[in-house]
Amino acid sequence: MKCPFCGFADTRVLESRPTEEGSAVRRRRECLECKERFTTYERVETVPLIVIKKDGTRQEFDRNKILQGLITACEKRPVPLGRLEELVSDIERRLRNSMEQEVSSQVIGEMVMEGLREIDEVAYVRFASVYRQFKDINGFLEELHALLRERQERQKAPAPEAAPGEPSGFSGI
Template structure:
């Protein structure tokens, strides 16, 4: 690691510890030439997760967009924001663990609905009605009947 002060290419590590909940390594270093100390942070470089939209276009995965959709579906429901953030984090982690760089929106939507159904049924139906674009009341009733059948 190059010294921040004098640019010398060699330094020794004095201390190493985890930071940011274990996602980063913080190292305290000392330059072998000027003896000044500096800190470096090491992170795993994640490959971008690409979403294939229904129309075939590609877009970078945006957890904020997903979170805003969930917040709308859960409006006026007794669901803590932390629970929704945990849901989005778990979903993103699962998508990245699949080692696929490209994920269709259909797959993401189904995973969200699967998780949301266990969190709150009303929020699930709200999200499903927008995601599946219910065209009429019959399709809406089918979804509700499926939810009721799953409960029994």
């Protein structure tokens, strides 16, 4: 590996470890000439995933575009960046595991909204307003009503039934 500081062609690996999501190996290296240290990442080369946009054009999938949209939607919200990165990684993993080489931007947008709804409802509505191109306040209201209905349905969901032989309401504690 060529040193980024002096260009010398030989380095030694000081430490190797998998990244948190396990999709890459992080290596700390030291140049044998100038002794500077630097980090490299080794990833499996994947087949490009192509996104079909609304206008029919195609472009390579860019996880950073999704992350930037999420960061904008979560601005001034108590959402850790790491949680957004996890969501993007999950979406990318699901897309690549689908074995499809092309995916529509609408599918990606719905996956983002589905994940963001679970993370932060305010950020979800912000993202939805741009993604669904709300023209007026009615678009916001419709989305808010749908969100409230969903929340009420979750709260009404019956509690899990007691196991045979346990009294109902038994919490297992």
